[in-house]
Amino acid sequence: MLDRVVRYLRCPHCACTLTASRRTLFCPDGHSFDVARQGYVNLLPRPTKLTADTKDMVNARAAFLAAGHYAPIADALVELLRGTVDTSLSGCVVDVGGGTGYYHAAILDALPQAEGVLVDISKFAARHAVTAHERISAVVADTWQELPLHSEAATVVLNTFAPRNAPELHRILRRRGVLLVVTPRGDHLREIIGPLGLMRVEDRKEDRLAGQLEPYFTAVATDRLKATMALDHPALTQLVGMGPNAWHQNAHNLTKRISQLPRWSDVTLAVTVTAYRPLVSPSTTTRRRSTA
Numbered sequence: 278m279l280d281r282v283v284r285y286l287r288c289p290h291c292a293c294t295l296t297a298s299r300r301t302l303f304c305p306d307g308h309s310f311d312v313a314r315q316g317y318v319n320l321l322p323r324p325t326k327l328t329a330d331t332k333d334m335v336n337a338r339a340a341f342l343a344a345g346h347y348a349p350i351a352d353a354l355v356e357l358l359r360g361t362v363d364t365s366l367s368g369c370v371v372d373v374g375g376g377t378g379y380y381h382a383a384i385l386d387a388l389p390q391a392e393g394v395l396v397d398i399s400k401f402a403a404r405h406a407v408t409a410h411e412r413i414s415a416v417v418a419d420t421w422q423e424l425p426l427h428s429e430a431a432t433v434v435l436n437t438f439a440p441r442n443a444p445e446l447h448r449i450l451r452r453r454g455v456l457l458v459v460t461p462r463g464d465h466l467r468e469i470i471g472p473l474g475l476m477r478v479e480d481r482k483e484d485r486l487a488g489q490l491e492p493y494f495t496a497v498a499t500d501r502l503k504a505t506m507a508l509d510h511p512a513l514t515q516l517v518g519m520g521p522n523a524w525h526q527n528a529h530n531l532t533k534r535i536s537q538l539p540r541w542s543d544v545t546l547a548v549t550v551t552a553y554r555p556l557v558s559p560s561t562t563t564r565r566r567s568t569a
């Protein structure tokens with residue numbers, strides 16, 4: 278797959294165009310990157326100290342998403358896409374912090390001519406993502422460094438529940454492209470936060486994240502999605518295991534807390550899905566950090 282998207286990729290050391298030969302990507306300056314047996318390529322310029330999602334987290338996410346609990350989010354993304362781009366377009370859809378590739382696959386289904394590049398810092402996510410859709414190629418890279426993609430490589434950029442580096446998202450997106458973002462709201466998962474000891478979504482998070490994108494993008498369509506999910510104990514275990522709470526929860530303690538809940542829990546899904554256009558002249562060049 279990588280040879281179909283290699284023209285969108287650039288060397289993380291010297292920013293030159295890469296070319297594919299057998300199972301290696303090369304740049305003219307002599308840097309080379311082996312394609313892993315599982316079909317993804319690691320384009321990190323140097324090892325990172327950032328903590329990547331583990332195999333268990335990726336498996337939990339894949340199982341939870343496959344059950345369809347977040348399908349309304351995928352549907353909302355596709356609807357915003359259809360309202361903002363010509364779905365016969367070819368080109369590249371880049372999913373930054375794309376995880377298992379669940380939303381990326383839904384977007385590619387709606388864009389039959391497009392190719393996908395999924396970027397994630399977790400090799401386990403990258404391994405899973407290449408199995409999520411035949412047109413997804415996966416790259417291990419860090420969103421807080423320069424992404425190994427050419428400027429204006431992407432027709433669509435996707436960023437769901439993942440860290441967002443607004444200047445880099447802006448740099449890789451074509452001027453007539455669209456950025457699709459999913460952000461949890463304060464009442465997302467509210468019924469289980471107390472009982473399961475989860476971290477709360479801060480109330481102003483949505484505004485804060487929108488503020489960080491604003492110097493670079495302008496919102497053109499928004500869907501404030503709200504639904505109720507019926508989750509049993511295995512689904513709750515996956516939901517906690519796939520997210521940031523997995524770092525902070527003791528597994529035994531979590532199992533005990535889940536066992537004390539009724540067999541089924543009604544849990545609120547509350548996220549905002551927004552389509553942004555890039556501003557031609559961003560109003561700042563300051564680099565800021567944010568996490569969804």
Ligand SMILES: C[S@@+](CC[C@H](N)C(=O)[O-])C[C@H]1O[C@@H](n2cnc3c(N)ncnc32)[C@H](O)[C@@H]1O
Pocket residue numbers: 327329330338373374375376377378379380396397398399402418419420421436437438439440519520521
């Ligand atoms: C909460 S998950 C969301 C995954 C996917 N976008 C989804 O919505 O299903 C966050 C993802 O961001 C990735 N991630 C975290 N820090 C990153 C970084 N610095 N660069 C690239 N990816 C990162 C994680 O490995 C994980 O797959």
Ligand SMILES: [Zn+2]
Pocket residue numbers: 288289290291292293304305306307308
């Ligand atoms: Zn190079």
